[in-house]
Structure formats: C-alpha cells, structure tokens
Amino acid sequence: MSMAMQTRGPSVAQRRGAAAARPPLAPAPLARSRALRVCAAAPVAGAAKIIDGKQIAEDIRREIAAEVAALKAATGKAPGLAVVLVGARKDSETYVRSKKKACAEVGFESFGTDLPEDASEQEVLDVVARYNADPNVHGILVQLPLPKHIDEQRVLDAISITKDVDGFHPQNIGSLAMRGRSPLYVSCTPKGCLELLKRSGVELKGKTAAVVGRSNIVGLPVALLLQNEDATVTMVHSRTPDAAEVVRRADVVVAACGRAEMVRGDWIKPGAVVIDVGINAVDDAAAKRGYRLVGDVDFKGACERASAITPVPGGVGPMTIAMLLQNTLEGAKRQIGAPAN
Ligand SMILES: Nc1nc(=O)c2c([nH]1)NC[C@@H]1CN(c3ccc(C(=O)N[C@@H](CCC(=O)O)C(=O)O)cc3)C=[N+]21
Numbered sequence: 543m544s545m546a547m548q549t550r551g552p553s554v555a556q557r558r559g560a561a562a563a564r565p566p567l568a569p570a571p572l573a574r575s576r577a578l579r580v581c582a583a584a585p586v587a588g589a590a591k592i593i594d595g596k597q598i599a600e601d602i603r604r605e606i607a608a609e610v611a612a613l614k615a616a617t618g619k620a621p622g623l624a625v626v627l628v629g630a631r632k633d634s635e636t637y638v639r640s641k642k643k644a645c646a647e648v649g650f651e652s653f654g655t656d657l658p659e660d661a662s663e664q665e666v667l668d669v670v671a672r673y674n675a676d677p678n679v680h681g682i683l684v685q686l687p688l689p690k691h692i693d694e695q696r697v698l699d700a701i702s703i704t705k706d707v708d709g710f711h712p713q714n715i716g717s718l719a720m721r722g723r724s725p726l727y728v729s730c731t732p733k734g735c736l737e738l739l740k741r742s743g744v745e746l747k748g749k750t751a752a753v754v755g756r757s758n759i760v761g762l763p764v765a766l767l768l769q770n771e772d773a774t775v776t777m778v779h780s781r782t783p784d785a786a787e788v789v790r791r792a793d794v795v796v797a798a799c800g801r802a803e804m805v806r807g808d809w810i811k812p813g814a815v816v817i818d819v820g821i822n823a824v825d826d827a828a829a830k831r832g833y834r835l836v837g838d839v840d841f842k843g844a845c846e847r848a849s850a851i852t853p854v855p856g857g858v859g860p861m862t863i864a865m866l867l868q869n870t871l872e873g874a875k876r877q878i879g880a881p882a883n
C-alpha cells in the first residue's frame with residue numbers, strides 16, 4: 543500500500559504551481575479562528591461541517607510569523623530551514639518551492655541544495671552532514687521520495703535528531719511510541735491531523751478511532767498521537783479482513799491509505815469526525831486540467847453521515863506545511879536558547 547501523502551504524478555504539482563503568490567504574512571494578534579466551524583449538534587444527514595484546513599493553516603502561519611518577529615527582536619536570529627532535493631520530479635520541485643515560499647512568508651531563513659538525479663548516496667550524506675554542523679540551520683528536510691539507488695532510511699538516519707523537523711528519524715518515532723518519552727519532533731502530517739481535531743474542538747478522550755493505513759510517515763504516528771490523547775485506536779490496513787466493519791465503530795476516522803475514495807460513505811458512523819489525508823489525482827474530462835484531486839474518502843457519501851470532515855484539497859495538505867514551520871520554529875528556539883541579557 544502506498545503512502546497517502548505521496549502524490550501521483552506531476553499533475554498535482556502543476557496545480558500547486560498555479561497557487562497565487564500571497565503577500566508576506568504580517569505578524570498579527572492571535573487569530574480568532576474563522577475555522578472553528580464544528581458544532582456538537584446531533585448528526586443531521588448531509589450536514590457535515592467542513593474543517594477548513596487552509597484557513598486553520600493560515601491562522602497558524604500568522605501566529606508563527608508573530609513569534610519569529612519576537613525571536614528576531616530578542617536574539618537577532620531567525621529560524622533556518624534547509625531543504626534538500628535530489629532529482630527533478632515535478633511534484634517534488636513544486637513542494638520544495640512552496641516550502642521555501644512559506645519560510646519566506648513567516649520570516650525564516652531558507653537554505654537549499656538541489657542535487658542531480660544521479661547524485662550518489664555519499665553526496666547526499668555529505669550535504670546532510672554540512673547542514674547538521676551549520677548553526678544557522680535549525681531544521682533539515684530531505685524531500686522524499688529519493689531516487690531508487692539511494693537508501694532513504696540511511697539518509698534520514700543521518701539527520702541530527704535535533705534538526706529532524708520531519709520527525710522521520712527512528713529515535714523521534716520511537717519516542718512517540720513510548721509512554722514517558724517525548725519526541726523532539728512529531729512528523730508534520732500526523733501533527734497537522736491532531737491540530738485540526740484540536741482546533742475544531744473535537745474531544746478524543748474515551749473515543750474510538752480508526753486509522754486506515756499503516757505507513758511510517760502517517761498511519762503509524764497518527765495512531766500513536768490519537769492513543770496519547772486517550773482515544774482507543776484500531777489500525778486498519780490491506781490485510782484487515784473487514785475494514786468497513788472496523789471503521790463503522792469509530793468516532794474518529796483518519797484515512798491515510800493512498801487509495802482514491804477507498805473509505806466509502808456508508809463506512810462512516812453517523813456523527814463521526816473524518817480526517818482525510820489522501821491526495822489522489824483522478825482523470826476527469828470535465829475538469830479544467832483533465833483531472834481532479836480526491837482524498838482517500840468518498841467525500842460526498844461521508845458528508846451524509848459525518849458530523850465534520852476535512853476536504854481535499856484544503857484539508858490536511860496545507861497543515862503539513864504549517865506544522866513544518868512550527869517544528870522549525872520550536873527547534874530554532876531550543877537551539878538558539880534564551881537571549882544573553
Ligand atoms: N521529507 C518530506 N516531508 C514531507 O512532508 C513530504 C515529502 N517529503 N514528500 C512529499 C509529501 C507531500 N507533502 C505535502 C505537502 C503539502 C501539501 C499541500 O499543501 N496540499 C494542498 C494543495 C494540494 C494541491 O492543490 O496540489 C492541499 O491539500 O490543499 C500536500 C502534500 C509533504 N510531503
């Protein structure tokens with residue numbers, strides 16, 4: 543089963559490339575979130591509230607911009623994020639561009655190294671080592687997927703855990719899995735899912751949750767995070783005999799299986815909250831570009847039963863980048879430390 547957050551082909555990237563340039567985010571008072579639209583009312587058919595990830599992500603970026611301004615004023619230093627891109631996949635290039643743009647908007651310093659498709663594993667490791675040693679770089683992100691001849695896990699393992707803003711280092715994932723330990727960083731997409739639930743006022747304590755998909759980068763950490771919030775979590779995957787039956791018992795559903803609209807509307811328990819991590823491009827002759835983006839959930843069907851649901855696009859995706867910024871800011875604050883006076 544493929545990772546839900548992996549996009550299929552360059553088409554998604556092209557669409558992202560079309561995103562209009564936004565003016566830099568001015569530091570503003572803590573946003574009164576316009577996105578808090580989830581009500582606790584009894585479920586009414588077709589009445590699912592839309593959890594507006596784009597708006598929530600914008601609120602968070604505004605909060606981050608204000609904190610960066612304060613950090614700069616106090617220390618003279620800005621958080622620095624380094625992004626390493628190997629090869630020329632159109633979708634990766636677009637993601638990297640939007641990450642760098644997001645950095646600029648909140649006042650981060652951004653560093654980048656682009657290596658050719660045929661770069662050796664050692665060359666990539668050398669770049670990581672250089673950023674590990676650079677005191678102006680507080681976070682390092684190696685854009686995935688890497689070309690096949692490079693051992694992805696070896697590269698991720700080489701990132702200093704203090705700069706592992708993706709939270710993909712086994713020590714960060716391991717700490718998340720252990721009671722009594724806290725990871726330095728929690729991966730961005732899982733953290734974004736939890737932040738959407740929190741900012742939408744969804745109580746997790748004592749609730750049942752189903753996570754569809756068991757990837758290292760989404761399904762597994764999201765399940766651990768939900769469990770840490772005292773939800774009772776079941777993971778559903780490609781070898782689960784009756785996925786629908788498990789999902790039907792869940793108060794909270796996180797879909798991260800990487801299959802377009804696999805979670806059907808009639809799998810959703812009436813009143814459940816649905817977080818859709820999938821981004822799948824499906825052919826659609828009627829759409830402007832000949833395709834449209836859909837999630838891992840049958841959105842229309844799920845809206846008939848859910849009390850709240852994230853859309854695709856505009857749900858989890860924008861939160862991934864907001865959480866990357868948040869992780870980098872947190873890392874920078876730890877590494878820069880308090881001002882000398
Ligand atoms: N080391 C690493 N870390 C990552 O976090 C990472 C990665 N590699 N490789 C690729 C995936 C994918 N990913 C997304 C980021 C933003 C959106 C996003 O902003 N989506 C918008 C726009 C969607 C569109 O219009 O194309 C939305 O869902 O509304 C989606 C997906 C981060 N990834």
Ligand SMILES: [Mg+2]
Nearest residue numbers: 717718720723
């Ligand atoms: Mg723990």
